[in-house]
Amino acid sequence: MTTADEAPVRVGVFGLLGSGNLGNDGSLEAVLGYLRAEHPEAVVDALCGGPEVVAARYGIPATRLHWYRGEYRTASRAGAIAAKGLGKLVDAARTAAWVRRHDVVIVPGMGVLEATLPLRPWGFPYALFLLCATGRLFGTRVALVGVGAAEIRNRSTRALVRRSARLAAYRSYRDTLSRDAMRAMGVDTARDEVYPDLAFALPTPPANVPSGPPGQVCVGVMAFHGGDDDRARADEIHRRYLDGTIRFVSALVEDGRPVRLLTGDDCDAPVVAAILDAVDSPLVTAAEAASLADLMKETAAADTVVATRYHNLICALKSGTPTLALSYAAKSDALMAQMGLAAYCHPAREVDADRLLEQFRALERRSAELRRTLTERNLVAARRLEHQFTALTAALFPATDHTHALREAS
Template structure:
């Protein structure tokens, strides 16, 4: 699409991209980068600002060139003692609503681009009652009068808590355009009466990231295996010492210990919250095989930015992924993959690629079973790579089509800015009103 020139004398359309940006999650930041760079490269008359639901935002290097606002309140405004924080929480909802209202009204449109907006596994942008109320207000304000509200390639699952589900559904009913990351996400929201059967199913927008053209490494020399970890909510809130005793970390340590005599291993995460799990895993392995072996045969990557993760995977034969966007990075790299799943989205992606047999469950993880899957992938590496690369090309086309849908929305919004509302709300055409 050719770049557009600014409409003479008019202020640019100000669009907020809403999500968990700058919180240390590489998937959220990669989504922001893909969408914002596309818009800035194709629309001279659109100003893009990232709007994060984070309380405290420290942008990662992948988005530090993009303007960012946070809906959360500054940390210094909270109580400094336990009693102070408890008292403060009584007023948090009211203060948050006022902040959401003030910030959202600064934009002509608010667009949710990707993310697990309605996941029930404690990672949702609208997680918790305060978040759900804030999300509802954002949708309400963004769809009021000359404002606009849309969602692109979002994901989630059925929500059990009735009030939060009600607020989510009402929020989604204000969107003039909706599409979903996968069929399971769409089915979940349709089942909650917050979407229609003709809403579009796309793919994760991060698949619009160009695939790395660098050649995959040959299989000469020791195997290289990357182990991607995740701090699942059910692992608890303890630090490395407590996490080291969990069955999940112990099983991964079994795998690393088995691999080290013949392979080199990299350990990495996809969110800053994963750091204690990485530390716990390395400690356990070091206690079993010794410091010198770990020093020479184990690499600790931390949680590099998404593009850096894709680059590093160029030298890896097999990637074991617990986080969804680490799995996406492996797909973009076109390497052998195994998924340690605790999310519907992970299972869906592997099923689309025809490699459901390479999915193991995170809960009750069996180290020996995972070792056997790794050996299977190594033995059939070309076939696995072919399946992954074919699926990635299909998903890339779908993600690019979604970006073109966004182009159409931006064009329409710009044309209708001075002639009244540019769309008819979808609230009227949805089925029955959601109930608690």
């Protein structure tokens, strides 16, 4: 608690939040839950991708991350290119002014130190660098909490990500692969810890225990075009992924199984539309989830889940439902291994519907056993996240006066 002569600690949250990605927003929700439970005196606001959504959904003031609203659209005309360039300069000043108003800034989860999806260095990597650099300049503690990382080949992106990580006051990762990747890129990770993804701290809906004939299958889809190094093959990769997924869904329908299509980002809608168009059956429906809580309810009600997006997998595993991963990155394989389902991964780049169906049926034969395994692993994850939040409090909220003067003097 603060006393009359102490200013409340000012906490900022930063990232592509409120921009349509449910996984990012779930990480924010977990951190806000921690702050409200452990630091209710904190004054919290956001610098984020979708400020209107964040303000309305989470009840905190929010500022737009980028001055130029077309930051993540391809610029081809001279005016758009000039506006993007000007935006980089304006964002440097805006970020510095925002950071300076805070004692602590938290980057909640997300794959902010990876390029497993297409990424330009002067987009989010540059924004993250501005955050960490101005945090160091003004004495604001910047924490990268439970983030994902992967080795990056692009030299500019790699340099920005590495420098951002070095400038942060606190780092923790959502898997060992992430910590190893940062070490391989030249970051000293000796004091960095690994914890489960922040979404494992969210409330879990009641588990469904299947009885009777085989029931609903949730299929989580993604606008998948490969990673940052696959730009030349992006269309081919997407076509293979979509064709294989359509064939798999068609096979489930032929077996009389209801299929519920799930997404995790607004950009996934065309994939859902393509599947519904190709598999014309009342057995195939699409969920309209607005949060990870909604996704967890969907996966908890299913007999089995097959999913691509990382946080679709987390929702299914956290709800205790046997899950098969259409894996597009090492982080998905690592998550499945952590939860005891390493045998049930299938490459998203090369979806073989026949092989996928074999794996699916093998998964369902072990359903009862795997549900028990997931219950045990979820308990372990919950305990580990309690340690994460304890460590975060010790690192970011020392039992000292939180006035700006003392912060700058530290």
